[in-house]
Amino acid sequence: MSGPSDYQPSNPALQWIERRLPILGLMHSSFVVYPTPRNLNYWWTFGAILSFMLGMQILTGVILAMHYTPHADLAFKSVELIVRDVNYGWLLRNMHACGASMFFFAVYVHMLRGLYYGSYKEPREVLWILGVIIYLLMMATGFMGYVLPWGQMSFWGATVITNLFSAIPYVGESIVTLLWGGYSVGNPTLNRFFSLHYLLPFLIAGVVVLHVWALHVAGQNNPDGVEPKTEKDTVPFTPHATIKDMFGVSCFLLLYAWFIFYMPNYLGDADNYIPANPGVTPPHIVPEWYYLPFYAILRSIPNKLAGVIGMFSAIIILCFLPWLDAAKTRSSKYRPLAKQFFWIFVAVCILLGYLGAQPPEGIYVIAGRVLTVCYFAYFLIVLPLLSRIETPRPVPNSISEAILSKGGKAVASVMVAIVAAGALFLGSLQDARASEGSDQPPANKWSFAGPFGKFDRGALQRGLKVYKEVCASCHGLSFIAFRNLADPGGPGYSVAQVAAFASDYKVKDGPNDAGEMFERPGRAADYFPSPFPNEQAARAANGGAAPPDLSLITKARSYKRGFPWFIFDFFTQYQEQGPDYVAAVLQGFDDHVPEGVTIPEGSYFNRYFPGHAIKMPKPLSDGQVTYDDGSPTTVAQYAKDVTTFLMWTAEPHMEARKRLGFQVFVFLIIFAGLMYFTKKKVWADSH
Amino acid sequence: MNPDASTIAAGAPIEVDLSPIAEGQDIKVFWRGKPIYISHRTKKQIDEARAVNVASLPDPQSDEARVKSGHEQWLVVIGICTHLGCIPIAHEGNYDGFFCPCHGSQYDSSGRIRQGPAPANLPVPPYQFVSDTKIQIG
Numbered sequence: 139m140s141g142p143s144d145y146q147p148s149n150p151a152l153q154w155i156e157r158r159l160p161i162l163g164l165m166h167s168s169f170v171v172y173p174t175p176r177n178l179n180y181w182w183t184f185g186a187i188l189s190f191m192l193g194m195q196i197l198t199g200v201i202l203a204m205h206y207t208p209h210a211d212l213a214f215k216s217v218e219l220i221v222r223d224v225n226y227g228w229l230l231r232n233m234h235a236c237g238a239s240m241f242f243f244a245v246y247v248h249m250l251r252g253l254y255y256g257s258y259k260e261p262r263e264v265l266w267i268l269g270v271i272i273y274l275l276m277m278a279t280g281f282m283g284y285v286l287p288w289g290q291m292s293f294w295g296a297t298v299i300t301n302l303f304s305a306i307p308y309v310g311e312s313i314v315t316l317l318w319g320g321y322s323v324g325n326p327t328l329n330r331f332f333s334l335h336y337l338l339p340f341l342i343a344g345v346v347v348l349h350v351w352a353l354h355v356a357g358q359n360n361p362d363g364v365e366p367k368t369e370k371d372t373v374p375f376t377p378h379a380t381i382k383d384m385f386g387v388s389c390f391l392l393l394y395a396w397f398i399f400y401m402p403n404y405l406g407d408a409d410n411y412i413p414a415n416p417g418v419t420p421p422h423i424v425p426e427w428y429y430l431p432f433y434a435i436l437r438s439i440p441n442k443l444a445g446v447i448g449m450f451s452a453i454i455i456l457c458f459l460p461w462l463d464a465a466k467t468r469s470s471k472y473r474p475l476a477k478q479f480f481w482i483f484v485a486v487c488i489l490l491g492y493l494g495a496q497p498p499e500g501i502y503v504i505a506g507r508v509l510t511v512c513y514f515a516y517f518l519i520v521l522p523l524l525s526r527i528e529t530p531r532p533v534p535n536s537i538s539e540a541i542l543s544k545g546g547k548a549v550a551s552v553m554v555a556i557v558a559a560g561a562l563f564l565g566s567l568q569d570a571r572a573s574e575g576s577d578q579p580p581a582n583k584w585s586f587a588g589p590f591g592k593f594d595r596g597a598l599q600r601g602l603k604v605y606k607e608v609c610a611s612c613h614g615l616s617f618i619a620f621r622n623l624a625d626p627g628g629p630g631y632s633v634a635q636v637a638a639f640a641s642d643y644k645v646k647d648g649p650n651d652a653g654e655m656f657e658r659p660g661r662a663a664d665y666f667p668s669p670f671p672n673e674q675a676a677r678a679a680n681g682g683a684a685p686p687d688l689s690l691i692t693k694a695r696s697y698k699r700g701f702p703w704f705i706f707d708f709f710t711q712y713q714e715q716g717p718d719y720v721a722a723v724l725q726g727f728d729d730h731v732p733e734g735v736t737i738p739e740g741s742y743f744n745r746y747f748p749g750h751a752i753k754m755p756k757p758l759s760d761g762q763v764t765y766d767d768g769s770p771t772t773v774a775q776y777a778k779d780v781t782t783f784l785m786w787t788a789e790p791h792m793e794a795r796k797r798l799g800f801q802v803f804v805f806l807i808i809f810a811g812l813m814y815f816t817k818k819k820v821w822a823d824s825h
Numbered sequence: 826m827n828p829d830a831s832t833i834a835a836g837a838p839i840e841v842d843l844s845p846i847a848e849g850q851d852i853k854v855f856w857r858g859k860p861i862y863i864s865h866r867t868k869k870q871i872d873e874a875r876a877v878n879v880a881s882l883p884d885p886q887s888d889e890a891r892v893k894s895g896h897e898q899w900l901v902v903i904g905i906c907t908h909l910g911c912i913p914i915a916h917e918g919n920y921d922g923f924f925c926p927c928h929g930s931q932y933d934s935s936g937r938i939r940q941g942p943a944p945a946n947l948p949v950p951p952y953q954f955v956s957d958t959k960i961q962i963g
Contacts, residue, residue: 297909297910297911298909298911298927300910301909301910315827316826318828319826319827319828319829319832320828320832320857320858321828321832321836321857321858321859322857322858322859324858326828326829326832330826416858416860417853417855417912418912419912419925419926419927421926421927422926422927423911423927437928437942440942441944442908442942442943498928498942499929
């Protein structure tokens with residue numbers, strides 16, 4: 139894209155094509171001989187990482203769409219069937235869902251890099267604005283993608299976000315109706331979001347082409363912010379930048395794989411494993427983490443319309459950045475004050491993100507307002523002012539001169555350390571507060587925890603027995619078929635045992651030739667029958683509270699881990715909030731109601747149930763279920779076994795996930811190592 | 826992209842029988858995909874709703890204007906928080922009315938906003954009394 143190419147392929151067939159469509163020359167001049175500044179650091183590999191992630195999302199998304207059903211009654215189930223029955227469907231779904239988070243993580247790094255090194259400045263304004271457009275399209279795509287699984291958070295997230303448009307005077311209501319295709323969020327909404335979610339990534343790809351084109355016209359910025367002057371300042375894109383990007387991508391893949399294989403639900407919300415219900419609002423609606431800073435801005439402004447305007451202008455303001463910051467020096471490396479304010483700005487964004495996930499009350503609201511003011515002040519006051527009063531340090535004459543006089547690298551890492559230390563300090567405060575009288579479920583030792591966790595076969599079989607003899611009288615298990623009991627990584631029954639197990643059940647089938655429904659013995663392909671024909675019947679038979687289906691219960695329940703813990707959990711791979719909660723509730727019944735707690739008629743006290751009043755009577759008592767293998771027949775053992783079983787029903791392919799994860803990690807580490815040494819070799823003469 | 830014919834047809838008026846709702850109780854019916862609360866208010870709730878100084882409310886509206894005269898005990902409101910569309914919980918909050926769990930808005934026994942970020946009262950859907958114990962919504 140930098141002028142006519144003089145590239146001539148040697149192969150006659152390629153020459154024939156090249157004379158008619160010079161696409162090879164275009165590729166050659168754009169990605170092979172294209173001169174790239176030789177002082178680029180690893181922050182510049184995020185462009186390649188983002189291109190990779192876009193490709194990954196489109197690829198996994200197209201395959202997922204082949205198995206997905208965009209209908210309000212079927213969407214949730216079809217996503218579960220993808221995870222359970224489609225070959226490597228769990229992998230595709232995890233790659234796509236975690237991929238969205240990784241995509242946003244990379245785009246934030248990419249944007250902050252542009253902000254730090256002044257990559258938006260003349261002559262790269264259009265390049266920057268195209269980037270903001272891509273970011274906006276990404277936000278729309280990500281939001282609509284989150285709606286598709288049609289869980290509780292999908293539904294209520296869609297309700298809250300579409301309602302933002304109702305704040306627009308006069309036309310707001312009509313716009314919202316247009317978005318919904320009905321009188322509320324419903325099936326038409328899901329259908330159009332699916333269509334747009336499929337369309338927008340290709341628009342993003344189109345704008346990315348423009349973005350790269352603009353980049354190749356203006357040339358890349360670099361950490362020193364001086365334009366390349368001589369040939370000595372640049373290296374050819376291939377092999378130098380290609381191999382460096384390959385190394386960057388493979389390191390990024392390590393992080394991505396950590397989420398895919400070990401923490402697939404870390405960034406999600408447990409409520410999204412509950413099917414959408416228009417009649418029940420979750421107590422706390424939180425968007426995905428990448429929207430949280432903007433959600434915090436929305437909520438901190440008390441007026442509805444002003445809040446919506448504030449939220450959108452927080453993004454739109456980025457378009458005006460090239461003119462708000464008029465400083466001649468590009469790189470913050472040579473701007474002592476701008477550098478400090480940049481890191482403060484990063485801290486403000488992270489804290490806003492934290493506040494966006496907190497309930498909007500008390501100190502959080504005040505902190506949100508202060509930080510919102512800080513966010514806008516950075517763009518509207520600090521940057522315009524700095525460009526007038528700041529005296530930048532002298533900028534090197536050329537890139538090669540900058541490389542010769544390296545230094546000052548430590549400052550950034552010191553700043554990162556300070557921010558991290560501050561975060562830990564805040565965390566310890568939080569921790570001190572949380573430890574006062576809590577009803578947090580106690581942590582258990584689970585055989586399936588950790589990177590090499592496996593289900594305890596004995597516990598799965600005992601848990602199945604407990605479910606069948608106790609839980610099944612009220613709770614369904616509708617996503618599990620009898621055949622699953624023989625699946626690898628499951629309770630480990632033989633096919634014959636499963637057939638015998640299934641034939642004990644009566645399953646409704648039909649209609650037969652006479653047009654009548656009839657009952658027959660169950661087959662391996664049948665699903666566990668539910669105890670009630672529908673939710674209303676379940677509700678009516680249980681004093682108004684429908685017993686939830688247990689297939690996903692260990693993923694659909696969680697408790698708040700609080701600030702420092704959720705960071706440690708990332709490293710320790712602690713993911714067992716759900717099982718801990720389920721086991722605790724099963725054992726948390728107490729006839730003795732503590733003072734200050736009132737339990738309504740028909741409810742029971744449970745220490746770990748939110749609000750303490752549970753409609754389910756104490757389900758387990760010692761000796762209730764007989765065990766053949768000599769395990770103790772105590773409530774604690776029952777609770778542990780049935781929870782293990784329910785963890786398996788929630789994720790039947792967990793063992794396969796962790797096993798493949800280990801293989802992928804071994805491969806990625808070797809691959810990244812090879813890339814690193816190849817990169818060193820290629821760059822040996824260029825540093 | 827506006828609602829299609831079947832969606833509009835499904836949004837036709839519905840009739841609701843009020844006789845099973847005892848005093849102090851309320852039911853939730855769905856109309857056009859929206860939850861509609863029908864509350865059989867107690868004397869205390871009606872008195873509280875009428876005792877308020879209307880001018881002091883964030884969205885001033887008298888209780889008389891929000892119910893049908895002669896049927897003061899019946900409050901019919903769309904149960905969608907005017908802030909960001911969550912469903913408030915009936916019989917909760919400090920005003921004997923509704924409480925929205927999402928962002929803490931509180932409505933009184935007339936469905937008027939009293940506290941929190943919501944800008945307006947719970948809207949009253951179009952409805953009329955077909956007989957003393959039956960209403961038609963829509």
